[in-house]
Amino acid sequence: MDDTLDLNAAKDAVITMVNSNTYKKNIFENYGSILPVVSITTNFPIQKSIADEFTLNRKQRTAFMIITSHLDGDSRCRTGDNSDQLIMCIPGCGGTGKSQLIRALTKYFLVTKRTQMMRKLAPTGIAAAEIGGMTIHSFLGEQRNSGKPRTIKAGDLKLEKEWRLIEYLLIDEMSMVGLTLLAKLNRIISAAKHVDPQIPFGGVNVIFFGAYLQYRPVYDAPMHTDSTLLSKKKSTKLPTEKEIQQRVARSLILQINCVLKLTQQMRTEDIRYLQLLERLRHGQCNYDDYELLMTRVVGQPSVGSLRDSPWNKAPILVFRNEVRTQLNCKAAIHNATQSGCTPTVCVAQDTCKGKPIEDPTLMKKLLELSDSKTERLPGLLPFVPGMPVILTQNIAIELSLINGINGIFRQLVYQPDSMSTDVLSQAFPNNTQYVHRPLYALIEIARSKIKCNLEEVQPKLVPIPLMEQTFRVDVTDILPKGKKSTSNGKAILSIKRRALPFVPAYCITTHKSQGQTLNKVVIDLKLLNETDDIVAVYVPLSRVKRLTDLIILRQFDYKVLVIKPSKSQIAEIERLDKLYLDTQTRFPDWFQ
Ligand SMILES: Nc1ncnc2c1ncn2[C@@H]1O[C@H](COP(=O)(O)OP(=O)(O)OP(=O)(O)O)[C@@H](O)[C@H]1O
Numbered sequence: 001m002d003d004t005l006d007l008n009a010a011k012d013a014v015i016t017m018v019n020s021n022t023y024k025k026n027i028f029e030n031y032g033s034i035l036p037v038v039s040i041t042t043n044f045p046i047q048k049s050i051a052d053e054f055t056l057n058r059k060q061r062t063a064f065m066i067i068t069s070h071l072d073g074d075s076r077c078r079t080g081d082n083s084d085q086l087i088m089c090i091p092g093c094g095g096t097g098k099s100q101l102i103r104a105l106t107k108y109f110l111v112t113k114r115t116q117m118m119r120k121l122a123p124t125g126i127a128a129a130e131i132g133g134m135t136i137h138s139f140l141g142e143q144r145n146s147g148k149p150r151t152i153k154a155g156d157l158k159l160e161k162e163w164r165l166i167e168y169l170l171i172d173e174m175s176m177v178g179l180t181l182l183a184k185l186n187r188i189i190s191a192a193k194h195v196d197p198q199i200p201f202g203g204v205n206v207i208f209f210g211a212y213l214q215y216r217p218v219y220d221a222p223m224h225t226d227s228t229l230l231s232k233k234k235s236t237k238l239p240t241e242k243e244i245q246q247r248v249a250r251s252l253i254l255q256i257n258c259v260l261k262l263t264q265q266m267r268t269e270d271i272r273y274l275q276l277l278e279r280l281r282h283g284q285c286n287y288d289d290y291e292l293l294m295t296r297v298v299g300q301p302s303v304g305s306l307r308d309s310p311w312n313k314a315p316i317l318v319f320r321n322e323v324r325t326q327l328n329c330k331a332a333i334h335n336a337t338q339s340g341c342t343p344t345v346c347v348a349q350d351t352c353k354g355k356p357i358e359d360p361t362l363m364k365k366l367l368e369l370s371d372s373k374t375e376r377l378p379g380l381l382p383f384v385p386g387m388p389v390i391l392t393q394n395i396a397i398e399l400s401l402i403n404g405i406n407g408i409f410r411q412l413v414y415q416p417d418s419m420s421t422d423v424l425s426q427a428f429p430n431n432t433q434y435v436h437r438p439l440y441a442l443i444e445i446a447r448s449k450i451k452c453n454l455e456e457v458q459p460k461l462v463p464i465p466l467m468e469q470t471f472r473v474d475v476t477d478i479l480p481k482g483k484k485s486t487s488n489g490k491a492i493l494s495i496k497r498r499a500l501p502f503v504p505a506y507c508i509t510t511h512k513s514q515g516q517t518l519n520k521v522v523i524d525l526k527l528l529n530e531t532d533d534i535v536a537v538y539v540p541l542s543r544v545k546r547l548t549d550l551i552i553l554r555q556f557d558y559k560v561l562v563i564k565p566s567k568s569q570i571a572e573i574e575r576l577d578k579l580y581l582d583t584q585t586r587f588p589d590w591f592q
Pocket residue numbers: 054055056057060092093094095096097098099100101266267515516
């Protein structure tokens with residue numbers, strides 16, 4: 001009975017009104033379009049059949065009913081604050097079925113012919129692909145690091161057209177959405193919809209999905225940041241524009257008026273391990289949990305050797321990009337040697353002010369930089385057929401050729417060149433062959449959406465071209481003695497790089513692993529000295545379905561299992577818990 005809907009509630013839901021949002025009437029009038037005829041519709045059978053088709057569990061169903069009934073104008077969903085605007089949060093840790101719920105909602109919008117009213121957004125390409133949506137940046141028409149924000153002008157017809165029909169935004173992976181980005185989204189919707197800037201998100205209904213115990217946005221403040229912490233300066237100083245925007249965004253988050261926590265684990269069957277993860281989230285693991293995890297440390301009798309299957313094919317998760325790059329190089333060279341191939345490395349083409357880099361010291365420094373410092377284009381890319389790789393750029397989002405997607409390297413197509421084969425890096429053996437003129441690589445990407453009717457061409461074998469990026473690098477340390485640096489003591493060069501946009505994936509950072517379910521994984525729980533973020537422990541441990549799917553590289557301290565969430569994380573969790581109780585009181589039928 002748990003998963004079935006209450007029939008009385010069903011009868012109440014049968015009569016619904018379409019487009020009964022009164023304050024949005026003005027918007028339709030502004031455009032001179034014909035007001036939709038207020039229709040009375042009986043959508044409950046559709047709601048039920050879609051909830052059944054996606055086998056939604058009780059809480060997924062409740063969330064589904066709240067959102068779809070709000071869409072249908074059900075009066076019970078329109079008695080809250082903000083002129084009945086739905087600003088909803090659906091927190092749930094990995095595997096609680098958030099993506100499944102989004103799939104069911106998408107179907108409802110589709111079947112009821114209202115797809116145009118909804119957009120699905122996520123902060124990263126990989127998260128956007130997971131739900132068939134777009135990144136927030138590309139939706140806002142901005143390049144991530146271009147430094148050129150889209151200007152918002154009154155009467156921007158293109159902007160108005162883009163937003164004209166949109167009334168619902170589903171935003172996934174909220175932990176990675178920063179306050180500055182959210183403020184920008186808010187400003188753009190307000191301008192596009194011509195509504196009072198006081199109305200959050202221009203009156204558009206917004207539903208956030210995700211978990212707070214995930215890595216935070218890289219260059220932005222997380223959504224749960226306490227407003228009082230948003231200014232580091234003395235209170236006498238005027239806040240910067242960025243601080244003001246972040247405070248505005250935080251005040252938007254405080255307007256969330258409906259919360260539904262997803263708690264039923266849909267991915268993992270290992271109950272004992274689930275309980276451990278639940279305690280871990282609160283920093284409350286006990287000694288039994290520690291002993292259980294210690295049985296998975298390499299060297300224990302129950303754990304096989306790292307050299308043997310399945311662990312020799314499992315990705316290793318590490319914390320630092322430099323360690324990742326080194327381990328990947330070692331693994332690629334080792335595998336090439338094992339399979340009798342000459343170790344081969346593809347070399348990036350770097351230029352400065354249009355001229356190729358010729359100075360050997362500078363060339364070596366640039367090529368050895370971790371790709372995390374070069375706009376994610378690797379300087380030296382070792383390769384061997386069969387190597388797991390991960391794309392580092394968005395090539396074609398609609399085809400799922402996006403930053404973060406996995407593939408298998410099959411072949412490099414390149415022009416032979418006459419450049420010297422001097423050793424470019426000590427990281428590679430002396431007999432390494434360097435390829436300076438690559439054309440493209442053939443990568444097998446199982447999740448790509450490319451279709452191909454040619455019999456001889458495998459549809460999942462994708463040609464990946466070279467890409468170009470510009471990055472800045474501090475070269476003060478390699479300046480010849482006596483050469484002057486700038487007044488602040490630094491010499492910065494702007495380098496343009498052309499290179500293949502992928503890296504080996506024998507080893508990935510825990511940060512990159514966020515949001516992925518891995519079949520088998522090797523993890524490290526020895527944290528970097530300064531780390532006291534629970535996320536660094538929780539993310540690697542929660543990538544698998546069962547404890548037996550992971551092994552731990554080395555011994556670790558008990559104390560890493562009792563790191564507490566931060567004050568602002570706890571405060572936000574408590575605030576959402578309270579709103580969740582309010583939501584249950586507001587929709588008693590659907591919570592029965
Ligand atoms: N109601 C359901 N019925 C059947 N399978 C489900 C249901 N909900 C989720 N699943 C399955 O459980 C797995 C995890 O669900 P899903 O990917 O939606 O979780 P998630 O909360 O989005 O996880 P993550 O945050 O890690 O992406 C998926 O394989 C999904 O198909």
